[in-house]
Amino acid sequence: MNTETCDPAELAALRELLASHPDAAPPAGWEAVRSFEAEHGVVLPEPYRTFVAEVGDGLRAGPPYYGLLPLAQTPPDWGAGRPERRLAEPFPLTEAWVWEDDEDPALPEEEFEAWTSAVFDHGSLLLGTDGCGMYWHLVVTGPQRGHVWQIAGEGALPFGSHVADPPMPGIPGFTGWVTHWSRGQDWFPDA
Template sequence: MSVAACITGTMNTEQADPADLASIREAFGVDDGGGSALGRAAVRAFEAEHGVVLPEPYRTFVAEVTDGSPAGPPHYGLVGLAELPDDWGDGRPVRDLARPFPLTSAWLWEDDPRPGEDIEPILEQVFDHGSIVLGTDGCGMYWHLVVTGPHRGHIWLVTGEGATPFGAEFGFTTGKPGFAGWVEHWAADKDWFDAE
């Protein structure tokens, strides 16, 4: 991906960049010949079941590299494609990956002046529509990969207080957008929100 593409926020979510895949493989250090990966057939079955096509390079990552990693990112590990973090909770609404993720800019609902009954339906969508949960940093901080909607391919941090997109163009971090940028930022041992 070119520097201009990173700055404008455009990502190729349809074809995996070999350089991105190489940096992701290096970051995770998986050397089992793809034995911990799902394989293309399982990824296609997941996509068909949920009515989505996973964005690249995540799609190739789970198909060919590994389906989750206890080492991270995030802090408590990268969960498998069809999994949720242990602290996700029971009794939550059924997640609908085919319905679009509703946000395109950061939202701090904790400070939203609208009444709770007005924002509650949007909150449910933020947590449960159009994204897969990659894992948790604990304390209700979940990293999501958007799979449907205008922010498809972007990573979001969704917490009990608000939601923030990951990527330098959003002003919170120096990392490039998308799964590859998120992994590279973690592998470089940088703070998630390191923008000055």
């Protein structure tokens, strides 16, 4: 997965899958993308960066269930009073963490709260929500840059993975994620 240079084949696939979608929003343009990046101290990973600038800045209807969010938006259920999003801070995870299953969390309560807050608010932008507090994030900083994660109150799982038996198998990255849902495939095929 190349997050620095936009692969023309990936962009063509995204264009084919989404540009003609009846609920597609117009592209944001390069000026808006560069302004967002400067404001947040990040460079968005490819091919998402070029997609938003040249193809479309979201979908008004799903998937994700409530649509692909425009750049810089949060879903209506994100909630007031959440900490400020810090995109330039590295995303803290490199593997799945289902904290709901942690019978004996190794972190004291205060540290646990700080870690889970960082998972939600550091190093990623929101792509959309499937409701019930399940959010799709595109990681923009850190070792998982370019990967899409589902983050919910129960834990955080990467979409697509190099590990054996990943909870959400598929081709990692924004294009793999879009291709997966555009084909109507299940997120958790073995569940």
